[in-house]
Amino acid sequence: MKCQECELLLAQGEIGPEVEGHVAGCPSCRSLAAELQANAHAMRAMNEEILPALPVQRHPAYPWWRWTSAAAAVVITLGAAWWVSRPAKPPQIVSVDVKVAGLVPKAEVPYVKAEIPETLTPTIVRAVPVANTEPLKVKMLTPDPDVVIYWLID
Amino acid sequence: MIRRLVWMLVASAVLSAQAPVPAANANVEMTVYLISGSAQGTADDVPKDLDSTVKQLHSVFAYKTYKLSESFILRGRSGNASTEGVLPGVGLHYRFGYYKLRLSGDAPRAVQLDGLNLELTKPSGQFKDGKQIHETVAKIYTDLDMRDGQKTVVGKSSLNAIGDALILVIVPKVIE
Secondary structure (H helix, E strand, O other): OOHHHHHHHHHHOOOOHHHHHHHHHOHHHHHHHHHHHHHHHHHHHHHHOOOOOOOOOOOOOOOHHHHHHHHHHHHHHHHHHHHHHOOOOOOOEEEEOOOOOOOOOHHHOOOOOOOOOOOOOOOOOOOOOOOOOOOEEEEEEOOOOOEEEEEEEO | OHHHHHHHHHHHHHHHHHOOEEOOOOEEEEEEEEEEEEOOOOOOEOOHHHHHHHHHHHHHOOOOEEEEEEEEEEEEOOOOEEEEEEOOOOOOEEEEEEOEEEEOOOOOOEEEEEEEEEEEEEEEEEOOOOOEEEEEEEEEEEEEEEEOOOEEEEEEOOOOOOOOEEEEEEEEEEEO
16 A cells, blocks of 8 residues: 555545554554544544633613603503592583573473384483582672672582 | 792792681681572562672572571681571571681682581481481582672572572671
């Protein structure tokens, strides 16, 4: 076996009896074989070495959009709670110039029979909650500056 | 900066002077008249002091007659006050009072009543322990702003089934 063939087989890792025989008698190829074996050891050692962990880019624990979203949610929740639980408006005071023409006694109230059309179709009417049950207070200004009249209407 | 601070102090002083303050030293004597307005009758039955008031009531409402049921004087400072009694003739029990009284500092002084309350009740039975059960016949409950010496009328038309009116005339007088 020539040295060139032996080097080729050593490089390919095909180490058979012929190669071993040539290496035993050829110092040059023995040196090459030892070098290749050292390289192989070094490569294996590199594979087994634990590499240091790569530096990981750290993100902030709570990015800005999380804080702003949480703040917005809190504000909306508090606003909704306030809107739902806000007190009813106080009775409105209205100044009017009133002249009552007369009272109609009960006996003179005309009796009108209610007529219900035959084509009446049932409809669903939404119940409207009454927000304010306080009586309406009407302020009446009189020609006498020393007399003020407040009239309460339930 | 200093000029702005001075302006703020002046503005707050003006505002606090205008706001009603609790009646710390002054007493308020309130003369209260309980009047009923009726669609029946021919002549009014009210004291001379109320002539001008009843004249205005006639010009506004169509009740034919106004009749005095009861009158009393209630004196108080800041805080609450109340009185009660029985209306002569009809046997109704009344309770008149207010939750809080406030006075403005400037003349003519404004009298502010919070929670003015007049309730007419009638006995409707007895509890087992002998205490009377009272049924509310009519009630007036409101806050009121008045002026010293002004005749302030508060009324509503639901005293009874025939539509008679329950009318309060309050005349506050501030006593320094």
